[in-house]
Amino acid sequence: MTYIKKVAELPGLTSVPSCYAFTPSPNDQAVSEDPEDSIPIIDFSLLTSGTPDQRSQLIQELGQACQDWGFFKLINHGVPESLMEAMIEGIRGFFNLTDKEKREFEGKNVLDPISCGTSVNTSMEKVFYWRDYLKVFVHPEFHFPNKPAGFSELSSEYCERTRGVARELLKAISESLELEPFYIEKVMNLDKGLQMLYANFYPPCPQPELAMGLPPHSDHGLLSLVTHNGIGGFQLKHNGMWVNVNAIPNSFLVNIADQLEILSNGKYKSILHRAVVNKKITRISLVMTNGPSLNKIVNPAPELVKNGVDQPAYHGITYKEYLQCRQSSGLDGKGNLDRIRI
Ligand SMILES: O=C(O)CCC(=O)C(=O)O
Numbered sequence: 144m145t146y147i148k149k150v151a152e153l154p155g156l157t158s159v160p161s162c163y164a165f166t167p168s169p170n171d172q173a174v175s176e177d178p179e180d181s182i183p184i185i186d187f188s189l190l191t192s193g194t195p196d197q198r199s200q201l202i203q204e205l206g207q208a209c210q211d212w213g214f215f216k217l218i219n220h221g222v223p224e225s226l227m228e229a230m231i232e233g234i235r236g237f238f239n240l241t242d243k244e245k246r247e248f249e250g251k252n253v254l255d256p257i258s259c260g261t262s263v264n265t266s267m268e269k270v271f272y273w274r275d276y277l278k279v280f281v282h283p284e285f286h287f288p289n290k291p292a293g294f295s296e297l298s299s300e301y302c303e304r305t306r307g308v309a310r311e312l313l314k315a316i317s318e319s320l321e322l323e324p325f326y327i328e329k330v331m332n333l334d335k336g337l338q339m340l341y342a343n344f345y346p347p348c349p350q351p352e353l354a355m356g357l358p359p360h361s362d363h364g365l366l367s368l369v370t371h372n373g374i375g376g377f378q379l380k381h382n383g384m385w386v387n388v389n390a391i392p393n394s395f396l397v398n399i400a401d402q403l404e405i406l407s408n409g410k411y412k413s414i415l416h417r418a419v420v421n422k423k424i425t426r427i428s429l430v431m432t433n434g435p436s437l438n439k440i441v442n443p444a445p446e447l448v449k450n451g452v453d454q455p456a457y458h459g460i461t462y463k464e465y466l467q468c469r470q471s472s473g474l475d476g477k478g479n480l481d482r483i484r485i
């Protein structure tokens with residue numbers, strides 16, 4: 144297995160090696176011409192320190208964003224910008240380690256607390272993605288590579304802060320579903336909730352139209368908080384078209400993930416998104432997924448089944464099994480969720 148960083152740095156590389164070249168389908172390449180201005184923006188500070196009126200107005204906007212987009216940009220979230228920037232530099236430092244150093248952290252199994260590698264699952268793929276990754280379980284137990292120096296301490300703080308933001312958002316999302324504020328927190332056992340960090344490294348690519356950073360997929364947890372180094376490449380699917388999303392500086396891109404789609408019985412749908420690559424600049428992204436505890440069986444909330452739809456739309460499944468199925472079937476749109484749809 145060769146890291147894509149190494150491939151991209153080969154002197155005189157002018158074309159994509161065939162094992163990274165996809166046949167582009169015209170349908171899939173279409174990107175919406177609409178300005179991205181319509182993507183909802185949620186002001187987190189109104190949730191935590193707004194007046195009761197501002198808070199309830201915001202919860203309504205949040206519910207609308209979850210329903211219409213499954214996605215929003217989060218501003219004024221209280222995580223220091225310096226910490227976010229330091230994390231991106233920590234990730235850069237990690238991928239700049241030697242191959243030998245990185246190999247120490249290669250995991251074998253989907254439930255290994257630390258793993259790094261290239262593409263998504265090279266043992267199954269015929270064509271590889273233009274992406275190196277580091278994936279770490281950071282809660283309920285904090286694991287982390289011990290290199291580069293200081294990165295683990297920084298990450299510990301970042302994980303705790305983003306977990307706090309996610310919990311506050313999940314409280315508001317519970318309310319937007321007309322459930323009591325701590326509903327999701329309690330039924331998902333968030334005190335033992337699995338939080339995972341994904342660091343993605345996409346080096347420049349000589350033919351970005353042939354390669355793919357990450358294929359269309361939805362995230363597996365409840366809610367993901369994404370940041371990046373300011374380089375475009377994140378696209379989400381909205382009304383059948385891909386929309387380019389550029390982050391507002393110092394904001395999070397927040398997406399609804401599969402367990403929240405199940406819990407809400409499909410009222411809030413997990414969003415399909417992907418990462419495209421570019422010719423000039425390395426793109427780094429940092430994704431924090433916040434999920435239930437591993438042994439939690441996730442079901443549609445009975446309160447929501449009674450209130451709206453007649454029948455549960457998904458079979459219950461433990462989060463652990465869900466992760467294992469996803470790993471063995473690969474990143475395939477929303478295929479993993481489709482398997483448990485009733
Ligand atoms: O690189 C990105 O912006 C998105 C990454 C992503 O979707 C993921 O790691 O799940």
Ligand SMILES: [Fe+2]
Nearest residue numbers: 360361362416
């Ligand atoms: Fe994702």
